[in-house]
Amino acid sequence: MSYIKIEAITKSYHDRRSAPRKNSDKSNEIRVLDNINLEFKEGEMVCILGPSGCGKSTLLRMIAGFDSPTSGQVTIHDKAVTGPSDNNIFVFQHSGLLPWMTVWDNVILGVRHLPEEEKNERAQEYIDIVDLSGFEHHYPHQLSGGMLRRAELARAVAVQPEMLIMDEPFSGLDFLTHMKIREELVNMHEFLGQSMLIVTHDIDDALIMGDRIIVLSSRPSQVKLERTLSFDRPRDLSKIPELSELRDELYFMLGVSYAV
Amino acid sequence: MVILLWELVTRYSGWSSQVFPSPSAVFSSMLELITNGELLKHTVASLFRVTAGFYLAVVLGIPLGIILGRVKIAKLLFNPLVQFLRPISPLAWIPLAMLWFGIGDVPAIFLIFLSSFFPLVVSTSVAVESIKPTYFQVASNFNFSRMEVLTKIIIPAITPNVIIALRLTITIAWLVVVAAEMIAVQSGLGYMILDSRNALRMDYVMVGMIVIGIIGLLLDMVMQALGNIESTAWGRLAK
Numbered sequence: 001m002s003y004i005k006i007e008a009i010t011k012s013y014h015d016r017r018s019a020p021r022k023n024s025d026k027s028n029e030i031r032v033l034d035n036i037n038l039e040f041k042e043g044e045m046v047c048i049l050g051p052s053g054c055g056k057s058t059l060l061r062m063i064a065g066f067d068s069p070t071s072g073q074v075t076i077h078d079k080a081v082t083g084p085s086d087n088n089i090f091v092f093q094h095s096g097l098l099p100w101m102t103v104w105d106n107v108i109l110g111v112r113h114l115p116e117e118e119k120n121e122r123a124q125e126y127i128d129i130v131d132l133s134g135f136e137h138h139y140p141h142q143l144s145g146g147m148l149r150r151a152e153l154a155r156a157v158a159v160q161p162e163m164l165i166m167d168e169p170f171s172g173l174d175f176l177t178h179m180k181i182r183e184e185l186v187n188m189h190e191f192l193g194q195s196m197l198i199v200t201h202d203i204d205d206a207l208i209m210g211d212r213i214i215v216l217s218s219r220p221s222q223v224k225l226e227r228t229l230s231f232d233r234p235r236d237l238s239k240i241p242e243l244s245e246l247r248d249e250l251y252f253m254l255g256v257s258y259a260v
Numbered sequence: 261m262v263i264l265l266w267e268l269v270t271r272y273s274g275w276s277s278q279v280f281p282s283p284s285a286v287f288s289s290m291l292e293l294i295t296n297g298e299l300l301k302h303t304v305a306s307l308f309r310v311t312a313g314f315y316l317a318v319v320l321g322i323p324l325g326i327i328l329g330r331v332k333i334a335k336l337l338f339n340p341l342v343q344f345l346r347p348i349s350p351l352a353w354i355p356l357a358m359l360w361f362g363i364g365d366v367p368a369i370f371l372i373f374l375s376s377f378f379p380l381v382v383s384t385s386v387a388v389e390s391i392k393p394t395y396f397q398v399a400s401n402f403n404f405s406r407m408e409v410l411t412k413i414i415i416p417a418i419t420p421n422v423i424i425a426l427r428l429t430i431t432i433a434w435l436v437v438v439a440a441e442m443i444a445v446q447s448g449l450g451y452m453i454l455d456s457r458n459a460l461r462m463d464y465v466m467v468g469m470i471v472i473g474i475i476g477l478l479l480d481m482v483m484q485a486l487g488n489i490e491s492t493a494w495g496r497l498a499k
């Protein structure tokens with residue numbers, strides 16, 4: 001049973017700046033996504049890889065309903081996506097916390113319609129899960145990069161959405177924080193079972209977390225590789241030969257941009 | 261330091277105290293004006309006009325600025341008018357203001373309103389337009405109503421910039437009130453200065469100038485204090 005279907009999606013942007021000729025319409029269109037077809041199952045953790053600028057964020061934005069495709073369509077539960085919804089919470093590449101609200105007020109946003117007591121319990125529960133207890137009344141500018149990411153994660157998960165859409169949730173974090181948040185995500189997925197769509201630049205992230213790995217090619221971007229990984233988590237890459245092999249394959253595939 | 265220099269210059273420059281009164285003379289005139297109540301009367305009159313005009317400008321200008329920044333059609337319709345009227349000095353309105361409203365508080369308040377209204381409209385709409393699209397996406401992701409978008413996104417997001425604009429415009433309003441009072445009314449610090457000049461009392465003129473300077477400074481400090489409130493401080497501190 002497929003939950004999300006991405007059918008023949010194409011996305012082009014008009015680019016006025018790089019317009020070579022004024023009177024030909026087609027020439028200043030950049031095609032970012034070129035006929036993408038994908039299906040995600042409920043509860044699946046999908047990791048998307050691809051070179052920088054290939055359109056990963058663009059693809060996520062269309063699944064979230066922030067943007068609509070030039071052609072093709074995204075359906076969730078067989079209904080075409082026409083706009084954002086709090087069934088699918090987006091975690092932004094560059095923080096989406098509202099800087100004028102404290103951590104607490106941010107986390108409460110998605111559950112603000114719940115009865116007072118339940119609301120407070122829920123917010124506190126997820127703030128504790130991401131280890132931000134004691135920082136409820138801090139403003140975003142008073143937090144470190146890793147804490148910001150965790151606060152936004154708490155806000156997203158507190159909604160208990162069907163799906164989390166995360167655009168590079170680990171970028172800009174130090175190694176240990178990266179590991180910790182990755183572990184938290186895997187745990188959350190284990191306990192809550194929500195679908196997760198994660199864009200990452202880190203091949204190991206994808207191998208450790210993904211039920212499925214999708215690699216996009218550079219612009220105009222197509223699905224270059226799709227692989228299902230049915231290994232239990234937590235995974236130890238060095239002990240699973242298939243994963244080490246896939247790792248080499250992925251490095252080779254993305255090698256030009258991601259040489260170690 | 262400055263006062264000492266001023267005292268020395270007035271003593272040894274050879275200018276008569278009629279033209280360039282010494283600080284001690286100005287100080288004793290100030291005491292005189294304070295004790296006979298004149299200074300207080302004029303200050304209150306000026307402050308009242310500034311408050312009324314500025315308040316009107318805030319109440320009308322900020323909402324209009326939000327609409328211009330948010331609604332494309334409104335911007336197309338009204339922005340040319342706003343941009344056309346904006347560079348006209350409020351002082352150029354004096355003849356019309358006097359014709360429409362006669363003499364008294366109303367034309368002066370009108371001029372102060374004009375001087376603050378356009379800058380506030382423009383800076384508010386610019387502030388609204390420069391809100392990061394991410395915040396609106398967050399709002400739609402969490403199913404915000406239109407009202408919530410206004411109260412939880414737009415208003416807090418523009419507050420730091422609007423406070424800066426308020427700081428600048430209250431200074432302009434304070435400049436304009438003095439000019440307006442020299443023409444349209446019979447009270448206020450501007451009137452006091454003009455009247456004293458006609459009476460050749462330069463010491464009174466200087467008292468007026470000093471009080472204007474001090475109040476301008478105080479108004480600016482009040483506005484600056486607004487920017488230090490914690491929930492608006494992010495604008496200064498966030499990178």
Ligand SMILES: Nc1ncnc2c1ncn2[C@@H]1O[C@H](COP(=O)(O)OP(=O)(O)OP(=O)(O)O)[C@@H](O)[C@H]1O
Pocket residue numbers: 013014015032050051052053054055056057058059093219
């Ligand atoms: N609003 C827009 N208007 C015009 N072009 C755009 C717009 N948004 C994105 N693009 C272009 O689409 C391409 C893909 O952008 P996108 O942000 O999806 O890349 P990405 O794969 O997420 O890259 P990164 O890994 O660096 O985040 C880029 O070349 C970008 O220039």
Ligand SMILES: [Mg+2]
Pocket residue numbers: 056057058093167
């Ligand atoms: Mg991106």
